[in-house]
Amino acid sequence: MTTKTALAYGNYSKQVLDVFKQNKIKIGDYLVIEAKDAKIEGNLLPQTEMGDPDVIILKQKNGYNVGVRYSPKLKIIDTGKSFKLEQFPKAKLSQKENLPQISLLATGGTIASRIDYLTGGVFMASRPEEVFASLPELLDEVVFKTINPLFQMASEDIAYKQWQIIAKEIYQEFENGSEGIVIMHGTDMMGYTSAALSFMVQNLPAPVAMTGGQRSSDRGSFDGALNLISAARVAAKADFAKVSVVMHESTEDNACLASPGTRVRKMHTSRRDAFKTIGDIPYARISEKGEITILRNDLPKREKREIDLNTNYDPKVALIKIYPGISPEILDWHIDKGTKGFIIEGTGLGHTPTFPPKEEKERSWTEPMKRAIEEGAFIGMTSQCIYGRTHPFVYRALRTNYLAGVTYLSDMLSETALVKLGWVLGNTENSEEVKQMMTTNIAGEITQRSNFGGYM
């Protein structure tokens, strides 16, 4: 933003806008409003969509924003003075030499956002290095050979086409000699993207560390600072070549964990430590001082490797959560729309309504699932318990689903299963192959044994 660009008025009503236009009042102008026995002064701000369109919003000299309802009785004087809109400081990247050369891919999200102090709106930073302004120490440890703002998207808007672009970028960066990659991403859907990248880019030569922020960067308490520096440390120094999500370990600002890309889940709407490794052990712990402790011994080390890039994806997949009384007609609707694969998030060990009372037998999922599978759809079963494995045999109802052709996906997370199914269907339409691939561990999505320490 510069002083030359007039800001939009926002949500002001027609009568207020008419007054502004008649008097050539623009956003930012210093107004004096005389009312009753007092006057109010300040720079005119845009009205927000949440505010009353007839209320004029001013930023006073004392810094407070306040609203005064317009009335023809008010005397509004435009002093002709206008404030200078804020210039965001351009962080100068003075990079040192002889440090690990890593790449930064930015996709948007809270971590890559900055506040507009004037309006309070949160915008995606146009240049990802703006985030560095609050952590100059980062540049003492790494060199960013590439900084690539791929998109400026909130994570809920990111889907498979973006995954494909990110995957290809990862491949390209490593081909160009990057020693590790950091991806800044919105937190809501970061687990989906980390799973997708785990399948699309395999046999990595070095770490891909995704990270984000749960607090916005305008705060002194911005958690993304520690997350970003920890992710950069993983990318630059950690000796494991995997896709991970690097976020706060606890509510404290003293360590981050690198969680496996296919086994990580956002478990809290707002806490710093929302990201948890589910039913598995995180890859590594990164202390605030930068010590990286690897927590597992089954990880591939950094090594020059031929990357397997495979970005094929078929988006005709659906994730359905079972709830009491859910009608199986939803399957028919999906099949009519061309859906080829389903992940059913069943109850407990992997149930759907199976044996309802006779007079309600249309609620049973057995026949509709059987029909869907016979028509060529894939149906995979995960559990809404989140933790633990599904099992096809323990109860009669489970066996019924199994015999209907439902594939039990062990302890794969529902979200990971959905992403994997799209990727598998993008690569084969042969139902036997789909079933085979879905039940085979490819990128850590199915654990071989349930580790006692892997719960909560």
Place this chain on the structure above:
Amino acid sequence: MNIKVPETIDFEKEGLKVGLEFHQQLYAPYVDSDPMQQKHGSKLFCTCPAVIRDDEPNFVVERELRAVSGETGKVDIAATFEKTKKQKLFYQGYYDTTCLVELDEEPIFPINPNALFRSIAIAKKLFNLHIFDEILVCRKTIIDGSNTSGFQRTAQIAYGGENSFIDVNGKKIYIYQVNVEEDSAKNVGKSEKGRSFRLDRLGIPLIEIATGPNMHTPEEVLQTALRIGTLLRTTGYVKRGLGTIRQDINVSVKKGTRIEIKGVQNLELLPLYVKNEAIRQLRMLEFLSYLKERNFNKRNINMIKPNDVTSVFQNCQAKFIQKALKQKKKVIGARLPKFDGLLAFELQENYRVGTELSEIAKVTANAGGILHSDELPKFGITQKEKDNVAKSLKLKDGDAFLLVVGSEAIGYQAIENIKQIMRVWLDSNPLPPEVRAPRPDGTTGFLRPLPGKARMYPETDSPPIRITDEYLEKINNLTFEMPEERLQRYINVLKLPKDIAKQLYNHHDNILFEKIVEETGVKPTLVATTLLQDIVDLRRKGFDVEKITEEHLLEIFKQIAAEKITKASILPVLQGIAESKTQISPKQAIKKFSIKPIDTSEIEKVVDEIIHQNLETVKAKGMGAMGLVIGKTMAKFQGKADGKVVSSIVKQKLASI
């Protein structure tokens, strides 16, 4: 040069100007049906009860705050000092009275509707301010650690006009602004590791009332503060007790500058702070003129360099030096060119230039303080050691030195920060604007340079709050009884004796008093004396009167009204409650500790006995002996018998003789 400060100055001649920012915690339950919130009120942006705790916290969370990205390029000197203090922050919390909102782990709830209503009512009804049509919650950047988020949430709700003033002893004191905001977390200590804050206070609603700078004497400031406090209490909307009020005072003299004294809790000390600050500004000007006379300049400041002089003190007899050396600490010294004699120059009473440097070292570098050449030899440090320091620092005639005992890093930082402030002294005209801390002795200590305008920007988690005409109508319909009106009502309607009425009308227990009188119908004087005298007596005797709750008092007076117990039971029951090991219910307490009414037949027996013993007198005086018999009977029952009953029995018996 007179190193002692004058005792007082002519405030009018020096053009003293003072403005107050009065901060008072609001009592405002968020959810009325919750007993804890009902009792203590709630926080401003969550439903946690506003309880101040002194028990062990349930958990401690370690955090860090960073200078915010996107701060404007200019380096704010106040921010620089915060950065040099960059340390770990430890937040202490409680499972039952603090939540994720205080921990900065959850977006805020909508603003506490009662807190908003009450602050608007205060602004409009007490101070006659105009209420904004739309109120916008803002974030004010604060990175000293007292807010977990790195900012304080605050909203200006009202602005003053020509008729927004209060009358203080016949003078108009203008009120120009009222805000509602969150209280900060309380600093509960610092260590090498970092600073600790407690989350109990964070988020308690505060109303901030800003006066115009139109007070001109220290006494006027006190009178204004007392008047505002009285007016606020009269609403019943504010919390009471120690720590619920904090004042910021802005003080200037004509030749000086605006200085903010932050967080005065003890109102009685207000005049002293104002006086000392006015004197300090004049003395500081005088001190700076001496520096000028001596041609002290920036080159001299650059000559101030930290030097390790620990070796001088190897055999020092001073205990604090020995202890420090044992802990591998150092003595870092620095030569202060041209400062000889100036360090002892008093800026306030018993507060010298040396004290000021010491305060700078303490608050900006976490040092224990400084020692300086104008006060040595002292504290067990000898003349010889002083001479050796002078030699080692290559002092010239007219120079002074200072010493910092502590780690090398702290010593260097302290000296660096002192140099920074000295540069500010030389640069400012006439005086550097500062925020100063109130000290218990009525002087003010260095706290930090006055920060540039704090960054304020909208709190995105709170929608704009539209204040409608209907809302204001509700407030217009409220009536607050002004303190003077209450005094008259106490005397004329409740028939309290004047002295008791004067004690009570402005007393923090007057709401309870009125509640009891209204709900029980007991004679007001009895309730007033119980609250003002009996409970106070018990406290003075060392009883834990905190155990006596509103419920206890209400039940006692209800039973008195129902004539189930007599007033003779009040004191024993109260004492019993205070002495109980565990909290005892009102009914139980009364059952256990009240004095059983004495059976009429027993009274009759005693009256008969007394008449018999004094038969001659009784016969001689007839009904005239009533007083005597009643007196002796009451004495026999040690005051525990109901006087009315005794009197009627005596009357009956005497009549029948």
